[in-house]
Amino acid sequence: MPTTKIFAVFYTEQIYYLPQFLPVANELQKRNLKYLFVFKESAKRDIFNQNEDIINICKKESIPYQIGTKGLENTEIEYLISGNSLPSTDISYKKSVFIAHGIGTKTGNFSEDKNIYDIRFVEGEFRLKKLKELYPQSKTLLNNVGFSKLDSVLALTEKEIINLKKEYGLDPKKKTILYAPTFYPSSIENMGNKFPEEFSDYNIIVKAHHYTYLRKRYKAQRKKLNKWKKYSNVYFAEFEDYNISPFYAISDILISDESSVVFEFAALDKPVILNRFIKLRLSYRLFGKHKLKKRMESSMDQFRNIGENVNKYKDLKKVVDTEIQNPERYKARRAECTYEIIGPVDGKVSVRMVNILEQESALYS
Numbered sequence: 001m002p003t004t005k006i007f008a009v010f011y012t013e014q015i016y017y018l019p020q021f022l023p024v025a026n027e028l029q030k031r032n033l034k035y036l037f038v039f040k041e042s043a044k045r046d047i048f049n050q051n052e053d054i055i056n057i058c059k060k061e062s063i064p065y066q067i068g069t070k071g072l073e074n075t076e077i078e079y080l081i082s083g084n085s086l087p088s089t090d091i092s093y094k095k096s097v098f099i100a101h102g103i104g105t106k107t108g109n110f111s112e113d114k115n116i117y118d119i120r121f122v123e124g125e126f127r128l129k130k131l132k133e134l135y136p137q138s139k140t141l142l143n144n145v146g147f148s149k150l151d152s153v154l155a156l157t158e159k160e161i162i163n164l165k166k167e168y169g170l171d172p173k174k175k176t177i178l179y180a181p182t183f184y185p186s187s188i189e190n191m192g193n194k195f196p197e198e199f200s201d202y203n204i205i206v207k208a209h210h211y212t213y214l215r216k217r218y219k220a221q222r223k224k225l226n227k228w229k230k231y232s233n234v235y236f237a238e239f240e241d242y243n244i245s246p247f248y249a250i251s252d253i254l255i256s257d258e259s260s261v262v263f264e265f266a267a268l269d270k271p272v273i274l275n276r277f278i279k280l281r282l283s284y285r286l287f288g289k290h291k292l293k294k295r296m297e298s299s300m301d302q303f304r305n306i307g308e309n310v311n312k313y314k315d316l317k318k319v320v321d322t323e324i325q326n327p328e329r330y331k332a333r334r335a336e337c338t339y340e341i342i343g344p345v346d347g348k349v350s351v352r353m354v355n356i357l358e359q360e361s362a363l364y365s
Contacts, residue, residue, distance in 0.1 A: 102260030187275035196231035272307035
């Protein structure tokens with residue numbers, strides 16, 4: 001049986017990793033370097049089966065894919081690229097690459113298990129310095145290249161942005177709020193049932209986290225979100241709207257909580273609001289704040305002043321109005337934080353990534 005050669009396999013645990021990987025895949029395609037997206041088979045009990053939806057998305061967007069690793073045993077793979085833990089798989093590859101699927105305030109991106117990768121693409125000087133301090137003996141090749149997801153936002157033309165606004169039915173006379181909370185710890189449960197009505201002078205795009213759509217335990221969140229669908233000023237992103245990047249381009253302000261989208265959106269020099277009125281699970285409330293601290297990365301706290309922090313829902317409208325009227329208020333702080341935890345924002349992050357992959361490939365081929 002002849003051996004198939006693939007330059008890069010993107011091992012993709014969840015569909016929401018795609019926006020970070022797609023700009024890199026597009027750059028590979030420009031250079032005629034073969035790639036494949038391999039999706040992890042859904043195995044968790046507390047999750048709705050998503051494979052059918054993934055297949056439909058990949059077919060619609062002409063993304064080369066397969067579910068699971070079966071059939072790759074006789075494939076010569078240059079790079080296995082992942083956005084979380086290095087997968088346990090029987091397929092062989094020459095080198096492993098880590099591209100984080102988000103910036104985030106959680107501890108995962110600083111964990112020691114990432115040192116198993118051969119190459120790690122890093123976002124910003126802060127993370128680069130901290131990783132070197134934490135793991136001075138690590139053999140992982142670190143490269144501060146920036147955050148590839150934003151390449152697709154910066155690539156949009158003014159005409160394409162106008163067309164997107166029409167596609168999503170946004171009122172051109174209104175400013176647009178993007179509400180993009182994470183699944184946990186989230187502010188969804190403590191948002192007002194009549195949130196769209198109370199913000200009727202704005203377009204609102206509601207883009208929940210992937211797990212809010214899929215995991216059974218977040219049915220209360222889905223119930224709250226479904227109350228907002230009926231409002232005419234709301235575009236409600238469904239599961240197939242997995243890519244948040246177009247919403248970045250057409251929105252004027254972001255409201256979120258503990259999601260990495262805060263830093264991604266701010267890197268585009270737009271105002272962000274951090275909801276601090278998050279709902280904690282019973283176990284977190286019973287056993288104190290130490291459990292939450294263990295989940296969250298404390299060193300990221302210094303970047304929370306990238307925008308206004310709101311502690312109560314009743315104060316949110318006033319803060320949104322103020323930030324919309326004065327979008328330059330946090331401009332300097334946004335630039336500082338972006339340098340530290342996003343890195344270069346020039347639309348060429350994926351170019352730098354592929355340059356490095358080609359250079360490294362040439363060294364050991």
